Amino acid sequence: MAKNLIYLDYQATTPCDPRVLEKMIPYLCEKYGNPHSRNHAFGWDAESAVESARQQVAKIINAESKEIIFTSGATESNNLALKGAAEFYGDKKKHIITCVTEHKCVLDTCRHLEQKGFSVTYLPVHKNGLIDLETLKEAFTEETLLVSIMAVNNEIGVIQPLREIGALCRERNVFFHTDAAQAVGKIPLDVNEMNIDLLSISAHKMYGPMGIGALYVRRNPRVRLKAQINGGGQERGMRSGTLSPALCVGLGEACVLSQEKMSQESARIRYYAHLFCKKIMEALPEVYLNGDKDSRVPGNLNLSFAHVEGEGLMMAIKNLCVSSGSACTSASLEPSYVLRALGVSEELAHTSLRIGIGRFTKKEEIELAADQIITAVNKLRDMSPLWEMAQAGIDVSSIDWASH
């Protein structure tokens, strides 16, 4: 990595674990082969590597390997799950339930399905970012085909009550899809105990390679999907295209490593997150943690630094790789829709940073990052007219701002 940079953006993407890479290299260098070539040793070798990777992926969510479909990533998995099910069952059931804080690709897919004649209920969230189970219960109709609720939110790291959602869905014979891109390898997942029917996985969010993900598709009771990419009929006909053995092997190994180290790794990250928060909160007043305090993954700290604009703050901490809002939307100037959905005011939403702590984060980096953020926030608050007003006891919201 470039010198002096401290990477704290593990929700956007993670560096590929060197142990993962080591397993991939043979398939990149000497063992090239198209796993669909049935006629020579190169092809057979590639195929068996892909199949053992499929088993490794299945294991981390307690599924059968036949239930794993390789895709190009979580965006494709989410699209395939939602559109694939909607297009297959759409003539019988036409209602989908999701949540306002889902990843953009789930929301955009739902909007697309609305244009195609589906009705979609977007569940609100509490201030802590969690959905209300009673509201969910009321949202079900006879027409409900599928519920799609993400396991762990990418912006604020809260964990939704999957087990409870799964039970409600199963009682009603409704499919339950969960976008688990931010959850696999970080929290224990069991598709059977949690009654999950479809589950999306992304490799590059869990120290695997980019360009590959997976979709778990339950076989019993069977979930059927209409393919979104047509062709040679790979992946049980649900996803055509040449599989990359190297990428599959990478995802498989990433799953093995994450599963082995999950509790240990999560404890260390929790400690670092605690350390970081403590340092920040002791030095700076008016810093707020977004999302539930308990039901969360430890490696995601979404903090609002009142009266300091996020983008300006990022410029002051140039060697810290952090994100303001989700990586997908932070190029635009709008405040995060996730934070807005939590009821965080627009002003405060503009002041938030997402600090992602992960496998390769070191204690010194945490301390250095906290120090730099503290210095930067102090400097920018000294420069901020809003901070000045707040200190003088003027309520910023009482001013009639001419918005532009």
Next chain:
Amino acid sequence: MAYNKKVIDHYENPRNVGSFESSEKNVGTGLVGAPSCGDVMKLQIKVDSQGLIIDAKFKTFGCGSAIASSSLVTEKIKGKTLQEAGSIRNSDIANELDLPPVKRHCSVLAEDAIRAAIRDYQEKIAK
């Protein structure tokens, strides 16, 4: 998107940060933007009896370009007459800082801030 050197310089070493007592008679204050939009600029000018801007200060809540735009403006208007200062256009600021299209609104805000400060001063004098 890489920042222009001048933007970085103004951002890292902002000129004339601070506040004047806004109740003082020879001080004009402009407060523009909105917290919900992610930018607020406060620009203050101190004007002498000849109508010359003898000092300027700013505070800004916003991105690096917004901070740089306001810092640059304080430098530009010092020593100018109100009329000269009022004729500074946002394009002058944007060009000098080489702002990309998505950041041009920062220079618009800076122009608004000058005008608001001048208007505030003139209203005070008129009373």
Next chain:
Amino acid sequence: MALNNQQKKTSAYLDYNATSPIRPQVLAAMAGLEGVPLNPSSPHTLGKKAKQLVQQARTNVKTAVGGLEADLYFTSGGTEANSLVLNNEWDHIFCSATEHASIYQHPQTTKIPVLKNGIVDLEVLKKCLDQTKGKRVLVSVHWANNETGIIQPLQEIVEIAHHYKAYIHTDGVQVFGRIPLSFDEMGLDFLSISSHKVGGSQGSGAVVCRKGLSIAPIFHGGAQENKVRPGTENVRAIVGFGEAVKWFDFDRMMVLEKHFRELEDKLSCFFSQLGHAFFVIGAEQKRLPQTSCLGVRGGSNQSQLICLDLKGVSASIGSACSSGAIKPSHVLCNMGVQEEERKSSIRISAGWHTTEEELLLFYDVWTAFWAEKQKDWKKVRHGKELNIS
């Protein structure tokens, strides 16, 4: 096995039309990024660097297809690139009867027959386009076929399509890197290409799209690739793609072509001496420099491939993409190739790393196989004769 004593190489990979080994330069370019988290949508230094890398690769690939004027969207591969174009809202899609499965099996396509020589029947195409005038029509004809290497008269097809105000897409996966392309000059509307057939890594492909044409996404969410292909970009594979195209070497392809045609001649000579009917599919046609679909009438391609594989030669039959049981190739069927030839044809395809020795190894192993068989046949025939007498 006396024929084998001159070989230097002990194995030959002759299945580049399925996938190609990665070029060392590509591996090096990708390895340089290992361990670096790169998401082009991230607002920080590394995110900006990632964005830059993707843009550089985009320029490289655009240059390689002669499409500097065009838009280029990265996808997960050739199959997705094809689906991306075909899944738009077309009233009609006309494709050739020898397309790759990702197009051939698309539910919306109407197949235009090909002539015996493998070339699309242009008269039928014109008739179809005439009947669908005023509709939103896509013509999708591959530039070259993956199994036979036969090259279509694409310039003519472009002109026909445009004459009838239809859009023209070509699956260029097999021509890319093998013959020079000129997307802009040809007047193409859409082109699909893939990285792993040309020395890049698997997991990356692209759609090239004439400027001003819009293309609806298959997947929704995120603003990546101008919303045409959302999802975090596979930065490493894209960088590899951008690197692979820098090493295209058409002079080498011409050398390979020479070797291939010489090989075909040599084989023809060999088999005529044995008294066997050797054939090359599309022998009279313009073909890819590094692909040959050939066989000996009456043989079984399955047993030949097993034999070749045991001797270290990776060849293929049909397309690699049909997983599951080996189905008869729709390509040869639709060309009207007789069953005897279909069942006995094998495909060899070469690429950037293929050496003349590998082709010689193939020659040695394959001719040895037939020489052995010849002995068996003779024995049988001889035995029968004895019986009769």
